[in-house]
Amino acid sequence: MRLPTLLRTKPEAPGVHAEPFWSFRPQSDREAGDAIVSNFALHWFPAKISKASMAWNYSFWLGTISAALFFLTILSGLPLLFLYVPSIERAYQSVKDIEFVITFGSWIRAVHRISAHLMVIVVALHLVRVFLTGAYKNGVGRGQQREINWVIGVVMFLATLFLSFTGYLLPWDQLAFWAVTVGTNIASSIPMIGPGVRELLIGGRNIDQATLIRFYVLHVVFLPGLLGVLFAYHMWRVRKDGGLARADADAESVLESSRATEVVPTKTYTLLGVARGTAPTVTTRTLEAANTTVNAVPDLTRRALIATLGTIAVVSIMSVFIASPLEEPANALITPNPAKAPWYFLWLQEIVTDTTIRIGSFTLNGAFVGGVILPGLLVGLMTFWPWIDRSTHLAAGVWLPRDRRRQNLVFLLVVLFVLALTYVGMELRGPYWNFYWPWEPWPDIPGRI
Amino acid sequence: MEQRTSSPYPRVDRVVLAIVGVVLVIGTGLFMWSDRAHDWRYYQLQFKQMVAEKFGDDKAAVVPGGVQQVWAADLSRADRCITCHQAVNYKGFEQAEHPYRTHPVEPLKQHPLEDYGCTTCHGGQGWAIDTAAAHGEVAHWEEPLLSRALGETYTLAGNKNALMQMNCNTCHRYDRQTAGAGAINLAKSLVNEKGCRACHVINGFGGTIGPDLTNVGEKPPEQYELSRLSGQRTAFAWHVAHFKDPRALSEGTVMPNFNLSTEQAQALSMLMLSWRRNDVPARYVAGAPRTDPRSADELKAEAAMKTGPGGWFVQTGCFVCHSISALGVKSPAQIGPDLSTAVEDVQSRFGMTLDAFLANPTGTMSVVLSRQIILTPEQKQVAIQKLREAFAEYQRQRGTPVTSISSK
Incomplete structure (x- = not known):
């Protein structure tokens, strides 16, 4: 996209950007760098990026896709804000109207729902990728603190789950009402403070108007705001830590090979005053080693565009064909059989059932073990894992390194365990939470007439 | 001018971006189309x-x-x-x-x-x-x-379009007869004729042996026991099958089999499902009765029975199922046998004396006397005394000499 020559004047002084617009097809490195500086939307990118971190099969661009999905939920949520009424008398009816008579209403709702579900999946996959590549580990750069970004990431994952969970209640149908009943009952099993926590969460003893408005405000103001702030910080830390950990792994091999050869004068780039020290992507050493970097504009921007637009395209098409469920209006007197938590909490519900032990008339409630102790332990372990992991910096940014073989294996087993239980909860649990093999039919749910 | 760093990406990435663009356009076309395709x-x-x-x-x-x-x-x-x-x-x-x-x-x-x-x-x-x-x-x-097509899936015996009458009766439940609602009218007359109130509370009065039917239409389908039901698995189908053979659907029930025809069973089932809570604003039902209306003649006949020689049986509630014709008591339902001959009849039916039967009743009467009409031993003595008098009266009316049963 070349601009007319009239607008292209020569720079008068260093640091003065003569071009009023940025170029999507820069002719020189200088012009490519200028794009970053002169465009607000691109300011969070470095001028150059290591080729290794661009690889499709390293990051699978899961972080970018998560961000794209977050963007889509916000975008599709805005029209829904105008249409949805957070009142127990009106909510269900307003969702019916969105489904049936609002122009593009059912598609917008489907986009919102599908991108929210996909966001839970993709954020979880992103977390798995970061763990398996040891990307929370610091490499060779000075001042790196990737552990902090890992902890922020864990909090963002939990915020994503909670965002989805609070959205679950809003249609005020049976699915919503009972999924939230199951979810908040698990919270109430914490000893001593459990009932209090539940009361705080739902604004009373019963799921009612107070619960709806609480979940609504959490869903549309508090949690998206929190996630937005954390997202900004997450990105800022990526820059500050010298890009993806993959870049460190790459820099190490460059350092190894170039150590014996000529010494280049080192210069520390302080890009936009953000990246301190000599993080690998910004040292002259790696920058000047041939073929290890490319310009962020247009190579990174193009990829980001592919990931974002690709996500939008996929969600858009899925939303045409996958209808969003809306069950009967919420009814506290009729429990659907089975009452299930949202799918990403089903592994917990399954553990709750399996750890509920009855000996005669004595019942040991599994909600505390399955709903509190176990997930609490897992989240705690996950949060502090960067400080528990004792592998060397060479294991940072490498898929399944030998150094971290054992922890990766245990991590994968835990993931598999969670997936298996989720599958059991989703597909194999029928009425009365009874177990049914896939080939066994469930009893019919009777109708009125 | 310095050169730009060479990049291997554009060749492939531009194509991928172009494909993504095409897919995006297709997706946009799809959702525009899906919104219009109605x-x-x-x-x-x-x-x-x-x-x-x-x-x-x-x-x-x-x-x-x-x-x-x-x-x-x-x-x-x-x-x-x-x-x-x-x-x-x-x-x-x-x-x-x-x-x-x-x-x-x-x-x-x-x-x-x-x-x-x-x-x-x-x-x-x-x-x-x-x-x-x-x-x-x-x-x-x-x-x-509630269409004709739905009626046909239930092979309604009468008017195939009758299911809609259920919704008429949500507001018209206290009408004795509603114009145009033939099936519901048939069911209402059956309720009076068969004496459902003997065991069930309907609109606030009736017996307590069976469940209260006032709002039976509200019962969620999930709460029906359908394991013995074949065919359509709905509350309506359950009611039809249950009316035709209560014991086949609900084990151990004391509800009698009234040998209803299919049309009658279906009409009654519609009536059951129509009895729902009624949230209609007052102006929609202005002037309509708010309770089951009873005619002056009916009230007069009941008052006469209460004060007549058989008044005790009316007050105690026996008359709901049993007539005691010798004492001028006529049961509206006549589910049980006429008690005028009970003194003799109990002996032949159960092989025990009336005294023994009332002390240790069997069958339906064991349920009635333990759950609905609970008599003290003194009241039981009164009952035996009154039934003897009724039998004497019966024989007197028939012209047969009085004999002492206990000495028989």
């Missing part, structure tokens, strides 16, 4: 043509287009049925096919469309604008269109 557009087009053919283009030009609805604010109903069924208020299409047919005028006189909407009487999902969803033939919608 049957009602076709039906409106057809109806316009029909109006043009019959009444000319001028009339056709003013037929409203787009999603139409009846907003019955008092009932909180937004019924969009008229989006496809545009002829509802349009005279001249009385013989046309659905959805182009004019609504019969007579019911609309009493029930104006703008006050009642459509779904209040017809059932279905008024919010929806697509056929299957609007007719309620979808999951998670429990009020399907």
Whole structure:
């Protein structure tokens, strides 16, 4: 996209950007760098990026896709804000109207729902990728603190789950009402403070108007705001830590090979005053080693565009064909059989059932073990894992390194365990939470007439 | 000018980006299309043509287009049925096919469309604008269109269109007879004839052996025990099967088999499902009775029975099932045998004396005497005394000499 020559004047002084617009097809490195500086939307990118971190099969661009999905939920949520009424008398009816008579209403709702579900999946996959590549580990750069970004990431994952969970209640149908009943009952099993926590969460003893408005405000103001702030910080830390950990792994091999050869004068780039020290992507050493970097504009921007637009395209098409469920209006007197938590909490519900032990008339409630102790332990372990992991910096940014073989294996087993239980909860649990093999039919749910 | 760092990416990435762009355009086309692809557009087009053919283009030009609805604010109903069924208020299409047919005028006189909407009487999902969803033939919608087609799936023995009468009776439950609701009228007369109130509370009075039926239509389908039901698995099918053979559906029930015909069982089932909580605003039922009306003759006859020689049996409640004809007590239900001959009859039926039977009743009477009519030993003595008197009276009326049963 070349601009007319009239607008292209020569720079008068260093640091003065003569071009009023940025170029999507820069002719020189200088012009490519200028794009970053002169465009607000691109300011969070470095001028150059290591080729290794661009690889499709390293990051699978899961972080970018998560961000794209977050963007889509916000975008599709805005029209829904105008249409949805957070009142127990009106909510269900307003969702019916969105489904049936609002122009593009059912598609917008489907986009919102599908991108929210996909966001839970993709954020979880992103977390798995970061763990398996040891990307929370610091490499060779000075001042790196990737552990902090890992902890922020864990909090963002939990915020994503909670965002989805609070959205679950809003249609005020049976699915919503009972999924939230199951979810908040698990919270109430914490000893001593459990009932209090539940009361705080739902604004009373019963799921009612107070619960709806609480979940609504959490869903549309508090949690998206929190996630937005954390997202900004997450990105800022990526820059500050010298890009993806993959870049460190790459820099190490460059350092190894170039150590014996000529010494280049080192210069520390302080890009936009953000990246301190000599993080690998910004040292002259790696920058000047041939073929290890490319310009962020247009190579990174193009990829980001592919990931974002690709996500939008996929969600858009899925939303045409996958209808969003809306069950009967919420009814506290009729429990659907089975009452299930949202799918990403089903592994917990399954553990709750399996750890509920009855000996005669004595019942040991599994909600505390399955709903509190176990997930609490897992989240705690996950949060502090960067400080528990004792592998060397060479294991940072490498898929399944030998150094971290054992922890990766245990991590994968835990993931598999969670997936298996989720599958059991989703597909194999029928009425009365009874177990049914896939080939066994469930009893019919009777109708009125 | 310094050179730009060479990059291997554009060659492939530009193609990928182009493909993503194409997919995006296709996706946009798809959702635009899916939002427009509704049957009602076709039906409106057809109806316009029909109006043009019959009444000319001028009339056709003013037929409203787009999603139409009846907003019955008092009932909180937004019924969009008229989006496809545009002829509802349009005279001249009385013989046309659905959805182009004019609504019969007579019911609309009493029930104006703008006050009642459509779904209040017809059932279905008024919010929806697509056929299957609007007719309620979808999951998670429990009020399907009460149509002839639905009646045919139940092979209704009488009027195939009768299911709709259930919704009439939501408001008309205290009518003895409702014009046009033949099945419900049949069921109501059966309720009186068979004496359902002997065991069941209906509208606030009746026996307590069976469940209260006042709002039985509210019972969620999930709470029916359907394991012994074959065929359609619905609350309605359960009621039909249960009326025809109570014991086959519900083990150990004391509800008698009344040998009802299929038509009777179906009518009664409709009545059961129609007995629901009624949230109709007062002005909709102005002037209608709010309790079961009883005629002056009925009240007089009951008062006479209460004060007559058999008054004790009326007050105690025996008369609900049993007549004691010798003492002038006539049971409205006559489910049990006439007690005028009980002294003799108990001996032949149960092989024990009346005294022994009342002390240790068996069968239905064990349920009745333990749950509904609980008598003290003194009251039982009174009962035996009164039944002896009734038998004496019976024999006196028949002209046979009085004999002492206990010495027999």
